[in-house]
Amino acid sequence: MDNIELWAVVPVAVVALVALIVLIVILKKILVNVGAREIAIKERRYLGAKMPPGRVVATEGEVGIQADVLKPGLHFIKYPFERVVRKVPLIEIGSDELGVIEAIDGEPMPPGRIFAPDRAQNAHNNFQDPIAFIKRGGVKGIQLRTLPPGLWPIHPYLFRVSVAKVTVVPPGKVGVITSSDGAPLNPGRLLGQAIAGHRNFQDSEQFIASGGQKGPQVEILTPGTYRILTNSVDIDNQSIIKPGLFQIRLFDASVISENQIGLVEALDGAALDPRDYVATPVQGHDNFQDGHEFINRGGQRGPQKDILLPGTYYINPLLFKVILEGAKEVKPGEVAVVVSNVGKDPSEEVRRQMAAKVRERLEREEKEQAEASAARLDKLEGENRAVSEIEQELLTGDPADRRLDEGAHEAYVVPEGYRGIQETVVGPGRYYVNTLAITPIIIPTTNQTVEWTAGEVANTFDPFEVISKDGFTMQLEVRVVFRVKPEDAPFMVAKIGSIDKLIQNVMHPLIDSIFRNQASESSAMAYLQNRHEEQERAEARVRAHLLKYHVDVVNVLICHIHLPEELMKTQTEKILAEQRQNMFNAQREAEEKRIELEKTRAHADNQKALMAEIVGVEIASKRSEQRKAQAEGEAHYILQTGRAEAEKVRLMGEAQGVAYHEQVNALGAQGVAIVETLKVIGEKGVRITPDVMASGSGEGGGGLGTLLLLNLFRDRLNLPAENGSKANVK
Numbered sequence: 001m002d003n004i005e006l007w008a009v010v011p012v013a014v015v016a017l018v019a020l021i022v023l024i025v026i027l028k029k030i031l032v033n034v035g036a037r038e039i040a041i042k043e044r045r046y047l048g049a050k051m052p053p054g055r056v057v058a059t060e061g062e063v064g065i066q067a068d069v070l071k072p073g074l075h076f077i078k079y080p081f082e083r084v085v086r087k088v089p090l091i092e093i094g095s096d097e098l099g100v101i102e103a104i105d106g107e108p109m110p111p112g113r114i115f116a117p118d119r120a121q122n123a124h125n126n127f128q129d130p131i132a133f134i135k136r137g138g139v140k141g142i143q144l145r146t147l148p149p150g151l152w153p154i155h156p157y158l159f160r161v162s163v164a165k166v167t168v169v170p171p172g173k174v175g176v177i178t179s180s181d182g183a184p185l186n187p188g189r190l191l192g193q194a195i196a197g198h199r200n201f202q203d204s205e206q207f208i209a210s211g212g213q214k215g216p217q218v219e220i221l222t223p224g225t226y227r228i229l230t231n232s233v234d235i236d237n238q239s240i241i242k243p244g245l246f247q248i249r250l251f252d253a254s255v256i257s258e259n260q261i262g263l264v265e266a267l268d269g270a271a272l273d274p275r276d277y278v279a280t281p282v283q284g285h286d287n288f289q290d291g292h293e294f295i296n297r298g299g300q301r302g303p304q305k306d307i308l309l310p311g312t313y314y315i316n317p318l319l320f321k322v323i324l325e326g327a328k329e330v331k332p333g334e335v336a337v338v339v340s341n342v343g344k345d346p347s348e349e350v351r352r353q354m355a356a357k358v359r360e361r362l363e364r365e366e367k368e369q370a371e372a373s374a375a376r377l378d379k380l381e382g383e384n385r386a387v388s389e390i391e392q393e394l395l396t397g398d399p400a401d402r403r404l405d406e407g408a409h410e411a412y413v414v415p416e417g418y419r420g421i422q423e424t425v426v427g428p429g430r431y432y433v434n435t436l437a438i439t440p441i442i443i444p445t446t447n448q449t450v451e452w453t454a455g456e457v458a459n460t461f462d463p464f465e466v467i468s469k470d471g472f473t474m475q476l477e478v479r480v481v482f483r484v485k486p487e488d489a490p491f492m493v494a495k496i497g498s499i500d501k502l503i504q505n506v507m508h509p510l511i512d513s514i515f516r517n518q519a520s521e522s523s524a525m526a527y528l529q530n531r532h533e534e535q536e537r538a539e540a541r542v543r544a545h546l547l548k549y550h551v552d553v554v555n556v557l558i559c560h561i562h563l564p565e566e567l568m569k570t571q572t573e574k575i576l577a578e579q580r581q582n583m584f585n586a587q588r589e590a591e592e593k594r595i596e597l598e599k600t601r602a603h604a605d606n607q608k609a610l611m612a613e614i615v616g617v618e619i620a621s622k623r624s625e626q627r628k629a630q631a632e633g634e635a636h637y638i639l640q641t642g643r644a645e646a647e648k649v650r651l652m653g654e655a656q657g658v659a660y661h662e663q664v665n666a667l668g669a670q671g672v673a674i675v676e677t678l679k680v681i682g683e684k685g686v687r688i689t690p691d692v693m694a695s696g697s698g699e700g701g702g703g704l705g706t707l708l709l710l711n712l713f714r715d716r717l718n719l720p721a722e723n724g725s726k727a728n729v730k
Helices: 002-030 130-135 204-209 291-296 348-381 387-396 399-405 486-495 499-519 524-529 531-549 565-605 607-667 669-684 704-716
Strands: 031-034 038-044 064-070 073-076 082-089 091-093 097-103 141-147 150-152 159-165 167-169 173-179 215-221 224-226 232-234 246-252 254-256 260-266 302-308 311-313 320-326 328-330 334-340 420-422 429-431 438-444 448-452 464-467 473-483 552-562
Touching: 031 038, 064 082, 064 130, 091 097, 141 204, 167 173, 215 291, 254 260, 328 334, 328 438, 334 486, 420 486, 438 486, 448 499, 464 499, 473 499, 486 531, 499 531, 524 531, 524 565, 531 552, 565 607
Parallel strands: none
Antiparallel strands: 031 073, 038 064, 038 082, 091 150, 097 141, 097 159, 159 232, 167 224, 173 215, 173 246, 254 311, 260 302, 260 320, 328 429, 334 420, 334 438, 448 473, 464 473, 473 552
């Protein structure tokens, strides 16, 4: 019984099990449970119309993949006419991502377009309603609308989703946008015009709808995070990269450091006037950071007058080229001559007035310098030439030197506000100037030195090799000290350009010519001996010539004169000989002075005795005068007495002579002599007998007369022998 009942129950159980299985299968086919993070795709297999050609999904219940999707939850399926083809996970867009949609079905893409316009606008609810997308005219292709972060039930058969990263522009960077779709650029433009409402290119639909242009954009991205339609990566196939509407390149922001300026050159804009060096400034571009405003206000392409001061600027590098340049510093002892490339063109009248002003001042300064130089040269030349002649020569100039002025270009100095070399200079300081609009030329106003020497120093040339009048080759080392007055700096720049050009093109050939000419007029030794005079003449010539270039000469110095060795040897020997002679003369003078010193010393040592002698001399002199007076009195007495006696003797002599004459006539000459002798013997008591008797014989022997004469001689010789004494006769 039990077995019969068991076998009766088994079929029922099997039927029930089969029925349960069938029910489960049917329920599974009819009832579809879609998870919370997925969607289900349906397909209609029977009893439906055929889809139009080219259509991918069915929107009206046609046979095929249905556009309508089953979202999370429990759904009833018209099985077996419909079935769930597959379940796919929801599309997840991260916080740093955006979803790029490509429609597989829809209206064809308009000609010339790359990205599909969103004609359905928001009716499809961010592509969550495929039927609305198709029926509202959705266009096949990559869509301009993107998906923000979140979970999205996107139909995988109608839309392909790729993910693009958000665009991050870090601090210190600028994002430059290039659009791959849009209207063509305006003729002559390099950048697409700015469009309102696209929210920094995050609203691609608005960009295209408002006439955004294809190509590089004038607007830029400053530091921040942006959800921009850029290149994306396919979710299903990571190797597939889909191009976005915008390409973004990061560039460094324009950073102007301290002591720098930024010169700006616009690469797009209105055409620059051919007569202008820099563009006419416009307002409102916010230091060139608002390129749209720059273009809209008529900004011109080319160098800009406005500059960037130190700071950080977010500038479109495709629109503006920023050139870093150091701030200009004018140091103490310098001025800056400003050459302006902007301003009004000076009229002929303005040029004529400035030229007359310069000429008048130059003539006055030439006159003053010529007078001063002529006075100095007149002292050197003595009375050979008058001051007026020297002055006239300096004013007219040497013909050889004057040729250096021929053809010199004289630019015009203009007042403020005119284009050209400005009359007013800039003093020491730091300046932020646009060197594209203004060219500063630094001119030192302190003393500058140029040397012609063999030494290794700045601003030097080789020494001058000159030939003297007597044919010797001399080497001259010369130093010229000059300066440019601040008020003369613009005119010097107008005349020659710069200090370097002044030295190279004017001073060097001028001074070379002057010294060669002077050296040829003098012998070598005379040139050496007259060095000061030659230096003064050269300075006067250089001063007069450089004044025409608005340069003030402080002095011209002849540092060294190198004569030929053979000439120097001869001169040295001559000088040594003269030195020896001078030394001998000096020694002689020293000895003479020493003698004088000794005399003076002896005189000082014997001063007391000398004074006594002087007093004695004075006393003796007085006594001599006394005696002289006495002698003169006595002499006068004697003279008068003598005259009387002489007259007496004369008279007596005359009488005696008459008597003797008569006696001679009477007695004869011998008789008269004997008589006179005897008379004398008698009067004087003369002995006539000799103390020693000597006798002899022969003619002429001694007699009485001889004896008498001998005694007479003895008496005259004061040799008498009295009382019998004997006379010593030798």
